[in-house]
Amino acid sequence: MTDRTAELQRLWRARSRNRFAAGSAVVMVVLLLAVAATSGFAIGGGGERLRNLRRFVTAVVPYPLQGDAPFDVRVAIDWGLRLLRDHGIDAAARTVAIAVLAIVLAQIIATLCTLPAARNLARSEPLTPGVAPSPWWRAAAWRALVSVTRAVLTLLRAIPEYVWAFLFLAMLGANPWPAILALALHNAGILGRLGAEVVENVDPAAPAALRALGASRRQIAAFAVVPQTVPRMLLYFFYRFETCIREATVLGMLGIASLGSLIDDARVARRYDEMVVWVSLGAVLVLVIDALSVWARGAARGR
Amino acid sequence: MMARRVRGDRVGRRRVVALGVVAAAAWAAWYLDLRPGDAIPRGEHWVVLRDFFAEAVHPVLTATLRAELLRGLWNTVVFAASAMALALPLGIVLGFFASTAWWATDSGGDGARPTAARCVVCRLVFVAARSAIALFRSVHELLWAVLLLCALGNSPLSGVFAIAIPYGCTLGKVFAEVVDEVPREAAWALRGLGAAPLQVFCFGLLPRALADVTAYAFYRFECALRSAAVLGFFGFETIGYFLQQAFQTGSYGEAWTHLYALLALVGLFDWWSGALRRSFAR
Numbered sequence: 001m002t003d004r005t006a007e008l009q010r011l012w013r014a015r016s017r018n019r020f021a022a023g024s025a026v027v028m029v030v031l032l033l034a035v036a037a038t039s040g041f042a043i044g045g046g047g048e049r050l051r052n053l054r055r056f057v058t059a060v061v062p063y064p065l066q067g068d069a070p071f072d073v074r075v076a077i078d079w080g081l082r083l084l085r086d087h088g089i090d091a092a093a094r095t096v097a098i099a100v101l102a103i104v105l106a107q108i109i110a111t112l113c114t115l116p117a118a119r120n121l122a123r124s125e126p127l128t129p130g131v132a133p134s135p136w137w138r139a140a141a142w143r144a145l146v147s148v149t150r151a152v153l154t155l156l157r158a159i160p161e162y163v164w165a166f167l168f169l170a171m172l173g174a175n176p177w178p179a180i181l182a183l184a185l186h187n188a189g190i191l192g193r194l195g196a197e198v199v200e201n202v203d204p205a206a207p208a209a210l211r212a213l214g215a216s217r218r219q220i221a222a223f224a225v226v227p228q229t230v231p232r233m234l235l236y237f238f239y240r241f242e243t244c245i246r247e248a249t250v251l252g253m254l255g256i257a258s259l260g261s262l263i264d265d266a267r268v269a270r271r272y273d274e275m276v277v278w279v280s281l282g283a284v285l286v287l288v289i290d291a292l293s294v295w296a297r298g299a300a301r302g303r
Numbered sequence: 304m305m306a307r308r309v310r311g312d313r314v315g316r317r318r319v320v321a322l323g324v325v326a327a328a329a330w331a332a333w334y335l336d337l338r339p340g341d342a343i344p345r346g347e348h349w350v351v352l353r354d355f356f357a358e359a360v361h362p363v364l365t366a367t368l369r370a371e372l373l374r375g376l377w378n379t380v381v382f383a384a385s386a387m388a389l390a391l392p393l394g395i396v397l398g399f400f401a402s403t404a405w406w407a408t409d410s411g412g413d414g415a416r417p418t419a420a421r422c423v424v425c426r427l428v429f430v431a432a433r434s435a436i437a438l439f440r441s442v443h444e445l446l447w448a449v450l451l452l453c454a455l456g457n458s459p460l461s462g463v464f465a466i467a468i469p470y471g472c473t474l475g476k477v478f479a480e481v482v483d484e485v486p487r488e489a490a491w492a493l494r495g496l497g498a499a500p501l502q503v504f505c506f507g508l509l510p511r512a513l514a515d516v517t518a519y520a521f522y523r524f525e526c527a528l529r530s531a532a533v534l535g536f537f538g539f540e541t542i543g544y545f546l547q548q549a550f551q552t553g554s555y556g557e558a559w560t561h562l563y564a565l566l567a568l569v570g571l572f573d574w575w576s577g578a579l580r581r582s583f584a585r
Contacts, residue, residue: 020578020579024579036385049455097332100328155566162445162533176337234317250445279449283442299319
């Protein structure tokens with residue numbers, strides 16, 4: 001019996017511990033408590049909120065059915081279809097178009113940044129262990145290149161798409177470019193970081209073999225590294241494409257023609273019935289693109 | 304011969320996907336009637352661009368601005384933390400119901416299969432959880448903000464719920480996927496000893512999923528900070544609010560101060576969640 005207790009205690013002492021994670025959890029709980037203690041969000045004001053909600057619910061009913069009009073499903077469907085035909089389809093297509101161009105541009109920028117951000121490739125002897133160390137200043141230069149590239153990628157993804165788009169809108173005027181560039185830059189930051197990790201995890205056998213045959217750094221990158229990363233990068237590409245669709249809708253609220261601009265116009269005019277239709281159309285678009293992206297990711301994985 | 308055909312097929316499908324992407328980009332450029340020239344600022348826009356970036360090296364910091372800056376930073380953290388405090392329990396509950404592991408019919412070969420009626424109920428709960436996740440997640444947090452502002456009126460709670468709803472569903476989706484990928488031996492053993500589904504979930508599956516779940520929750524906190532900052536554009540007093548005001552009044556130096564503050568805040572949490580992931584990988 002005592003043997004078993006001792007054994008249990010030994011196991012308990014030998015459990016894996018992660019002090020950093022435990023400390024992080026404590027700090028996070030303290031932060032949440034501090035926020036709860038100081039923010040003082042009013043849960044009250046329920047009466048007014050309820051009146052607001054009631055007003056909103058009556059305004060969400062399709063316009064031809066508001067007031068004393070008798071409920072008729074056909075009228076509601078006609079109303080919805082006319083909205084779709086007049087504005088909805090075009091806005092949805094524009095949203096998709098912005099997202100597609102943004103993600104393609106993001107992938108191009110990210111691919112250019114991926115190679116100099118990967119520590120195993122961007123050094124004096126790429127992907128070749130056990131060679132004589134090069135002069136210190138060359139090693140330092142390569143390390144600096146990696147650090148600078150990574151800092152740029154961090155900067156790109158730390159600024160939210162919405163802020164990028166807001167800034168670009170003031171500099172480029174109202175055309176699709178601010179939305180495309182904003183999405184492209186933010187996602188280039190994310191895809192570049194993920195890509196660098198993929199490159200750092202490639203199987204070094206093929207690059208080492210090419211190196212032994214005297215291939216240059218660029219040849220190694222083009223023929224032994226990049227081909228290995230393609231399936232993984234395609235997964236990330238479609239994962240970010242889904243996000244781009246969501247964001248392209250939202251960026252329209254700044255005034256770039258997409259679903260978001262319809263949502264904002266309806267909100268300003270207090271046509272909440274239309275607004276809900278546009279938000280729902282955006283949700284359907286996201287669900288469709290998600291399904292498409294799941295299929296494409298399967299194809300990229302080779303299933 | 305067989306292996307070659309399988310390989311050829313895979314490359315073929317990948318090529319179809321790549322061609323599809325190129326064709327989609329061509330269609331998009333045509334549909335938007337995109338002119339490369341529009342991407343180059345001219346006239347007054349060029350002046351804005353020049354003045355804005357000229358101020359990048361002169362961020363301003365006066366006493367009033369410092370007060371604004373601190374208020375914006377603190378409010379951003381408050382919105383993000385409050386939203387995550389709601390999203391986490393929501394995500395855990397949804398994740399529990401949306402994972403297949405707790406009601407899975409694979410009994411690990413010990414023959415303790417649940418009854419047919421129970422399977423049907425579980426299946427319904429599972430489908431309901433998955434549908435709720437897909438539905439609420441498909442609306443972006445800023446659209447939730449617009450909807451809730453219209454429905455509930457101007458109150459900070461609208462902003463908190465706007466982030467909490469989609470984030471809770473995303474957390475639920477990821478939690479479910481992580482739990483489902485955990486090796487099931489411990490869960491089978493517990494079920495063989497007669498443990499209830501909740502016990503199997505908490506002691507057989509959750510401990511092995513905890514590292515990934517924690518790392519992802521921290522990453523979402525970082526995303527929540529960005530979302531909270533952007534909520535400022537909708538009238539909540541977070542960093543985005545002050546950034547927008549500074550930019551629109553042409554005080555580019557102040558705008559840069561707020562941008563740098565946002566960068567520092569997000570950078571700090573980026574480092575924190577990254578360090579946490581690395582500590583788990585060790």
